[in-house]
Amino acid sequence: MIRKRTSKITGMAAVLGVTLAPLSTHAQDPAQMFEMRDRPTLNFYGSPGIIDMPSGEALPDGQFTLGVSHFGGITRNTLTFQATPRISASFRYNGIQDWNDDGFGTYRDRSFDVRFLLHRETSSLPALTLGLQDFAGTGIYAGEYVAATKNFTLNRVPGTLKVTGGLGWGRLGSSGAIGAPFGSDRPGFVPGDTGGELGAGQWFRGDVAPFAGVEWQVNNKLGLKAEYSSDAYRPETRRSVFTRKSRFNFGAEYQVSNAIRLGAYYLYGSELGVNVQVQLNPRRPISPLRLPAPRPYDIRPARNANPQTYSADWAASTEAASTAVRDALIPLLEAEGLTLIEARSTARETEVRFSNQRYAARSVAVGRVARAMARVLPASVETFRIVPVENDLAQSTVVFRRADLERLELAPDSTNALLVRTRFQEAAPGLPGSAYNDDLFPDFSWSIGPYLSPSYFDPDEPFRADVGVKLNLRYQPAPGWVIAGELRQQLFGNIGDSTRIAPSALPRVRTDAARYSREGETSLNRLYVSRQWKPREDLYARVTAGYLERMYGGVSAEVLWKPVASRLALGVEANYVKQRDFDQRFGFRDYSVATGHASAYYEFGNGYTGQLDVGRYLAGDVGATLTLEREFSNGWRVGGFFTLTDVSADDFGEGSFDKGIKIEVPLSWFLGKPERRTVGATIRPIQRDGGARLYVPGRLYEQVRSGHRQALEGNWSGVWE
Amino acid sequence: MSSVRHIGMMMAVAATLAACSSDSSERKGLPTVIAGTLKSAIAARRAGKAESTQVTPKMLAETKIAALQVNPERAGGSDFLRRIAQRRDSNGMLNEVWQSSDSAQIFLRNGVLVGTRGVGTDIISSDASAIIRAVDAKGSRRGTRRYVVSDGDNTSETVTFRCAIDNLGQEGIFIVNQSFDTVHLRETCIGGPSGEVSISNDYWVLSQSGLVKKSRQWAGPASGYFEMILLKN
Numbered sequence: 001m002i003r004k005r006t007s008k009i010t011g012m013a014a015v016l017g018v019t020l021a022p023l024s025t026h027a028q029d030p031a032q033m034f035e036m037r038d039r040p041t042l043n044f045y046g047s048p049g050i051i052d053m054p055s056g057e058a059l060p061d062g063q064f065t066l067g068v069s070h071f072g073g074i075t076r077n078t079l080t081f082q083a084t085p086r087i088s089a090s091f092r093y094n095g096i097q098d099w100n101d102d103g104f105g106t107y108r109d110r111s112f113d114v115r116f117l118l119h120r121e122t123s124s125l126p127a128l129t130l131g132l133q134d135f136a137g138t139g140i141y142a143g144e145y146v147a148a149t150k151n152f153t154l155n156r157v158p159g160t161l162k163v164t165g166g167l168g169w170g171r172l173g174s175s176g177a178i179g180a181p182f183g184s185d186r187p188g189f190v191p192g193d194t195g196g197e198l199g200a201g202q203w204f205r206g207d208v209a210p211f212a213g214v215e216w217q218v219n220n221k222l223g224l225k226a227e228y229s230s231d232a233y234r235p236e237t238r239r240s241v242f243t244r245k246s247r248f249n250f251g252a253e254y255q256v257s258n259a260i261r262l263g264a265y266y267l268y269g270s271e272l273g274v275n276v277q278v279q280l281n282p283r284r285p286i287s288p289l290r291l292p293a294p295r296p297y298d299i300r301p302a303r304n305a306n307p308q309t310y311s312a313d314w315a316a317s318t319e320a321a322s323t324a325v326r327d328a329l330i331p332l333l334e335a336e337g338l339t340l341i342e343a344r345s346t347a348r349e350t351e352v353r354f355s356n357q358r359y360a361a362r363s364v365a366v367g368r369v370a371r372a373m374a375r376v377l378p379a380s381v382e383t384f385r386i387v388p389v390e391n392d393l394a395q396s397t398v399v400f401r402r403a404d405l406e407r408l409e410l411a412p413d414s415t416n417a418l419l420v421r422t423r424f425q426e427a428a429p430g431l432p433g434s435a436y437n438d439d440l441f442p443d444f445s446w447s448i449g450p451y452l453s454p455s456y457f458d459p460d461e462p463f464r465a466d467v468g469v470k471l472n473l474r475y476q477p478a479p480g481w482v483i484a485g486e487l488r489q490q491l492f493g494n495i496g497d498s499t500r501i502a503p504s505a506l507p508r509v510r511t512d513a514a515r516y517s518r519e520g521e522t523s524l525n526r527l528y529v530s531r532q533w534k535p536r537e538d539l540y541a542r543v544t545a546g547y548l549e550r551m552y553g554g555v556s557a558e559v560l561w562k563p564v565a566s567r568l569a570l571g572v573e574a575n576y577v578k579q580r581d582f583d584q585r586f587g588f589r590d591y592s593v594a595t596g597h598a599s600a601y602y603e604f605g606n607g608y609t610g611q612l613d614v615g616r617y618l619a620g621d622v623g624a625t626l627t628l629e630r631e632f633s634n635g636w637r638v639g640g641f642f643t644l645t646d647v648s649a650d651d652f653g654e655g656s657f658d659k660g661i662k663i664e665v666p667l668s669w670f671l672g673k674p675e676r677r678t679v680g681a682t683i684r685p686i687q688r689d690g691g692a693r694l695y696v697p698g699r700l701y702e703q704v705r706s707g708h709r710q711a712l713e714g715n716w717s718g719v720w721e
Numbered sequence: 722m723s724s725v726r727h728i729g730m731m732m733a734v735a736a737t738l739a740a741c742s743s744d745s746s747e748r749k750g751l752p753t754v755i756a757g758t759l760k761s762a763i764a765a766r767r768a769g770k771a772e773s774t775q776v777t778p779k780m781l782a783e784t785k786i787a788a789l790q791v792n793p794e795r796a797g798g799s800d801f802l803r804r805i806a807q808r809r810d811s812n813g814m815l816n817e818v819w820q821s822s823d824s825a826q827i828f829l830r831n832g833v834l835v836g837t838r839g840v841g842t843d844i845i846s847s848d849a850s851a852i853i854r855a856v857d858a859k860g861s862r863r864g865t866r867r868y869v870v871s872d873g874d875n876t877s878e879t880v881t882f883r884c885a886i887d888n889l890g891q892e893g894i895f896i897v898n899q900s901f902d903t904v905h906l907r908e909t910c911i912g913g914p915s916g917e918v919s920i921s922n923d924y925w926v927l928s929q930s931g932l933v934k935k936s937r938q939w940a941g942p943a944s945g946y947f948e949m950i951l952l953k954n
Contacts, residue, residue: 027911027919031795031942033880034872034914288873288943293826293839296806296818361875410808410816410828410836412848415869415877634874669874672841717845717869717877721838 034284040149041215041223041253041261042277044069045133045141046078046090047113050213050227051249051265051273053172055164056127056149058117061085062630064280064638071265071273072242073097079661081638083630084608086117089640091661091683092134092141093457101239108459110685111139118146126150126163133172136198140235143170144204145211162215164227169204174232175247177207197649197656223253225265233268245269253277282636282665287672291364291721294371299406300379309379312347321345322435325352325377330437332372337674338365341389341479344434350377351385353394353431358674359718360635360666362388362707366398367719370405377402387427388707392480393532393540393700394427395707396564415717424709426564429534443476451488455495455513456683466493466517470525484697485527493517505651506689507591509551509618513687515582516550523584525550530698538563540700549695550584552577552618554592560700562601565709569601569701575694577618593620595694601701603710607631609639618692621645625691627662633714635666635678643691651690658691660684770797773948778898781952788952789819791827795945801952802827814853827940827947831856832924832933834940834947842943845869845877852908855886856926856933859904862886866910866920870941882912882920894925894935896950902928903935 040057043049046067048057059065059082067078073096080090090113099107111134121127126148134141147166154161167173170186186206213227226248233244246269253263259280265273280286303310315321326343329352333340337358344351350373356365369386377384384400404421408414448471455464468490475483496518504511528546535541540560547553554577562569574596581587597615604610611627622645629639642659649656664680705711773792787804802819805826810816816835819827828836828844833856835847851864866882889905903925910920925935932954940947 028913028915028917030913030918030920030939031945033918033942034878283872283874283876285872285874288841288871289875290841290873291839292824293820296826299808359875364875407811410818410830410846411810412835412846412850412867413869413879414846633876634872666874672873715875717871718875720845721843721871721875 039279042067044076044275046080050164050215050225051251052229052231053211053213053227054131054145054147056129056147058082059088062282064282066278069275071267072271088115096241098241099239108462109140111141112136141171142199143168143172145172159216159218165212167208168211168230169206169208172230173207173209174234175209175230177209180207221255225251243270282632285669289668289672291674297374297406297409312380314378315347318346318433325350326435328376329372336368340437342431342434342436344431347380349383350381351431353387353389355389360668360676361715361718363712363715363718364721370400390703391532393534393703395704397425397427399423399425414720419716424564426537428537441476441478445474447472458498464495466490466495480533481531483529486525488523488525490521504689506619509689510687510692511689519582520584540704542700544696551580552694553580554578556696558700562704567603571599573597577694593618617645618694619689621647621690623691634669637664645691647690653688655686655688774799776897781897784953787954790950790952792948793944834938837940840944842873842941843871844941845871851884852886855906856924859926861888880913882910884908884910901934904928
């Protein structure tokens with residue numbers, strides 16, 4: 001019951017005059033059983049650490065953090081994601097006031113970090129982490145480190161003590177250096193360089209300096225920190241951003257809530273600082289989802305005792321049976337927020353195809369359809385075939401034995417027991433001989449609502465946005481056909497105010513965004529017709545034509561191969577598009593391009609997914625995009641991508657190549673009620689013209705995958721919810 | 722700073738813009754959905770914790786169907802659940818589904834809570850064979866208790882506990898205006914993700930019929946403990 005973590009008394013303990021004891025813990029309240037314990041706190045770089053120095057610990061797996069710190073005119077905003085139990089990545093946007101050099105008043109920059117946990121803390125050994133800070137290019141924060149951290153409990157004082165020591169290179173080796181073990185030829189920071197490229201040549205080069213720190217977590221709320229910093233802050237002090245008088249930093253932190261921690265500090269003998277730390281875990285929803293309890297299964301009477309209830313007479317013809325089943329199920333599915341599309345039934349087997357606008361997890365929808373079927377289908381039907389459909393694309397067939405559902409509903413371990421008895425099959429493109437729900441087409445819908453379109457990292461104004469009203473219209477004349485449009489009226493905005501016109505050696509395929517914003521106050525954002533269908537049971541196809549996005553119009557065609565239980569999917573997309581006029585009405589500019597990609601998608605398991613797109617981009621450049629993402633079963637996705645094309649770093653301009661991060665969060669995670677929509681953002685350090693892709697509405701992969709085996713299994717307990 | 726104010730104003734306008742659409746709730750505008758959620762959360766917080774209901778002899782006399790009084794300790798208040806399903810499994814155990822007035826459910830197997838629905842972070846299923854056998858035998862026992870618990874996002878986790886079940890002896894309990902001779906069993910469990918989570922369930926088993934007349938059982942991370950009184954079987 002009591003976890004053993006013994007450790008030797010160290011020099012630090014002698015200094016403090018206390019004895020260090022094993023870390024012991026107490027019985028835990030079940031209400032907190034899924035809460036993350038032993039979370040490291042964040043430093044001014046938004047990484048696990050002390051104050052300005054890093055520590056040797058890793059965040060809990062999947063943890064997503066935001067750190068905002070400020071001292072001496074320096075602000076750092078950092079997103080960190082613990083992508084695997086041992087690897088984390090950070091994206092940072094910083095501003096340094098009073099720079100007054102290199103053409104900047106305030107110097108703003110983006111940087112990426114990556115950290116590797118080399119050793120997890122044990123009873124005798126500390127946690128050990130290797131970190132590369134600002135590792136892409138000659139960034140201002142470039143530095144490498146190895147840090148070790150060990151936890152102790154104290155005998156005579158409450159709380160726990162965390163002791164960290166490490167070695168730093170680059171920025172973290174600039175003060176109190178003790179040598180240069182791997183060579184001294186480290187290139188310096190060059191403001192205005194295109195940057196963006198891996199700085200492997202400089203890693204661990206130059207001076208190395210030790211750093212250290214202690215963190216005393218006095219109780220659940222209060223923590224005190226002190227550290228010895230190895231950062232000389234040379235670029236800043238040289239430009240008089242602040243005066244560094246000491247190597248020691250001190251601070252106090254307060255845990256306001258489970259997610260939020262605030263800290264106040266005294267740094268470098270001259271500056272006061274603050275740090276806001278926000279930690280979330282995608283696996284722990286802010287509001288747990290509450291679904292109305294489903295009606296329990298209606299259990300059929302035993303066949304021996306009631307042979308007449310198992311009579312097949314009701315299904316004299318498939319047509320009559322299918323029609324009866326369809327009519328009985330339509331209202332039951334409607335009550336669950338689901339729409340019956342078609343049904344086909346014999347005396348022993350019924351197939352139901354339906355669409356789902358309510359539940360993010362398809363498994364919940366499948367479970368609710370199965371319950372509706374058990375309620376109304378005569379006892380002779382033993383096999384349920386349930387097919388989720390996304391706009392005429394039948395995703396998969398989930399096959400249940402009715403007896404399994406009846407028997408397992410209240411059984412121990414019902415989730416796994418049902419999973420091993422369920423079959424996932426390909427869904428045929430259509431269901432010949434079915435009874436179709438004739439009320440579905442044509443269908444017209446509309447909505448009016450606000451929109452906000454953000455723009456990040458303008459050197460003059462780091463966050464810009466346009467806000468307005470949008471009108472969406474959608475008409476579906478027949479299954480698989482969509483005619484849709486979006487009109488926008490901008491009300492406020494400052495994206496168009498941007499006066500910086502960055503030069504581009506390429507056709508200006510994306511860098512005219514400010515002009516589109518300025519001249520398109522009343523605009524036709526999209527207007528297109530599309531058709532999608534399944535040519536074969538594992539093939540999906542789409543053709544779209546019209547004004548596809550605000551900058552391009554044309555035609556787009558896509559074919560995707562994705563067997564229902566396969567981790568691999570392959571796709572091809574070909575587009576011919578013309579650049580739209582800045583006013584985003586019906587006219588076009590002179591530039592047109594044939595662009596398209598061959599894509600491979602792979603689900604590695606445990607939610608890790610990869611996508612490789614090879615092809616021609618909007619500026620006519622040829623290359624490939626690699627995207628790696630971690631997707632949680634509840635729909636949270638965090639990932640990153642980069643694109644390399646035949647455009648040279650110089651021609652590409654700032655950043656050298658296209659890259660960015662993607663975050664997507666399901667709304668139900670915040671709201672605690674069923675909701676399919678998500679909120680998200682793709683953030684690029686900078687948008688240039690190289691490696692730019694077309695945005696096409698309704699790409700196939702995401703439409704198809706949500707109802708395939710991997711996705712259904714990830715939420716399988718939802719079948720019973 | 723002016724830009725910050727500017728953006729703040731833009732956000733405020735965006736949030737107050739009424740969103741509307743042609744049809745179903747699924748297509749409601751986001752601001753409407755979010756505002757609705759906030760309103761109900763604030764209303765729930767203001768309402769505070771309600772007292773549990775004291776059942777009077779008259780109320781009991783007028784109850785003609787099976788009724789289970791549930792007093793959630795954390796949420797407060799009381800609810801009276803109806804039995805909506807009852808079936809014997811292949812092991813001869815009696816499984817029951819009880820439904821609350823707000824469409825939440827409790828699954829009981831021989832009086833032991835083995836599932837919840839619609840209460841949030843639900844218990845999807847539970848392997849409770851040790852305590853079920855102990856209730857049957859009114860004796861002490863040791864065994865494993867396993868819960869599949871919803872994370873509140875359509876994913877679930879299996880948590881395992883080591884449990885000791887102790888017979889605390891005969892106890893007379895008083896419900897409404899009647900007294901009952903019972904055997905008091907306590908199931909003390911330790912385990913869970915950290916290995917240090919403790920759960921303790923109490924059962925008052927009727928000496929005569931072996932029915933669980935009253936209990937206090939854990940109903941999931943968000944629900945905490947429920948006191949349950951079988952008013953009428």
